[in-house]
Amino acid sequence: MTVTVLLFASYADSLGARSMHFDMPQGATVADVLGRIRALPGADHLPSEPLMAVNERYARGTRVLEAGDEVAIIPPVAGG
C-alpha cells in the first residue's frame, strides 16, 4: 500500500523534499514509516521522537496505517 509523507520547515529543508510516497506492507505503523525516512540522506537532523500526525491528527508510533494515509512529521511548532 502507498502512504504519503509530508515534511515541513526545517525537516523539509534537511531532507530536500516536502512530500514523499512510500510503498509499505499491510500492517505498517507510523514508526515503520519513520524508519524508512531515517534511512534517507539528511534524516540525521530528525530528533529521536519527532511529533507525527496521520490524516491531520497527532498520532503515536504504534498507529497502524491504511492505504492512502497521509503521514506528517511535525517539527516543533512555533506559531503565534
Place this chain on the structure above:
Amino acid sequence: MRTAIVDTPINAAALMAEVARHSNGATVLFVGTVRDLNDGRAVNGMEYTAYRSMAEREMADIAREAATRFGTTDIVVEHRIGVLELGEASVVIAVAHAHRGEAYDASRYVIEQLKQRVPIWKLEQYVDGSREWVHAGRGKGEAGRVGKGSEGRGTPDLEYQAAEEAPL
C-alpha cells in the same frame, strides 16, 4: 466561533466586531506581532508556514475546547502565514463573554494551546541577512542546528495528550 489561517493582513477590529453581542460584558483582544529581537539577534522579518489543513483543524478544536471550558462561543481566531514585517500581526484572538474573568481565561487558553499544538513554523530573517527556523525547544535529541529560539522556555511536553484528550 470561527478560526482561520489567512494569507493577508488581519483586521483586528473586524474580529472584535465579530464577537460583539449585547449579552457580552467583556471583550479580550489578543494581538501577536512580529518583534525586532529574538535571542539577542536583530530581526527584520518573519516568514510563517503551516501544515494548513491540520493547522485549521487544530485551531477549530482549540476554539471548541475554549468554548466548552469557559462558556462562550464568541471566539474568533486568525493566524496569518507568509512573509510578515516587523510590527505586523501574526495572530489575533478575539473573545467575548458576559464576564471578564472567563474572557481573559479563554483568550489565554487559545494562545497557549495554539503555540503548543498548531502546526505552524516561522523562518526568522535577521538583519545580517541570515535566516533560521524558530523552534520552540521541543523534541528529544533535537539536532544542534535547530535554533532554540527565544521561546525556548521548555514547551510543556503535552502535545499528544492535548490532541487525544481534546473534547470534540
